[in-house]
Amino acid sequence: MRKPLVDDCDNCGKPGALKLPEGPDALGHHYCPDCLPAITMARAAEDQLRSLLSPILGAWQATWSQHLPAETLAEIQRDTLSQLNPA
Numbered sequence: 001m002r003k004p005l006v007d008d009c010d011n012c013g014k015p016g017a018l019k020l021p022e023g024p025d026a027l028g029h030h031y032c033p034d035c036l037p038a039i040t041m042a043r044a045a046e047d048q049l050r051s052l053l054s055p056i057l058g059a060w061q062a063t064w065s066q067h068l069p070a071e072t073l074a075e076i077q078r079d080t081l082s083q084l085n086p087a
């Protein structure tokens with residue numbers, strides 16, 4: 001179902017928020033002008049973190065997947081990442 005062009009902000013609920021273009025990460029969410037800069041910055045930070053970690057995690061996974069099951073590696077990854085970011 002297509003979302004309307006104007007709706008309540010998906011972040012703060014303020015009415016009159018415009019829909020972002022549909023896309024793999026935008027998904028047609030509505031954000032008001034007050035929330036959009038922070039949302040955009042958070043997406044950029046997420047993209048950058050993913051780009052930085054992806055090659056390292058890929059090499060780690062390729063090495064350890066020969067010795068440990070995928071479930072164990074996923075658990076180690078999840079636990080380690082949560083320890084790196086205690087917040």
Ligand SMILES: [Zn+2]
Nearest residue numbers: 009012032035
């Ligand atoms: Zn908002």
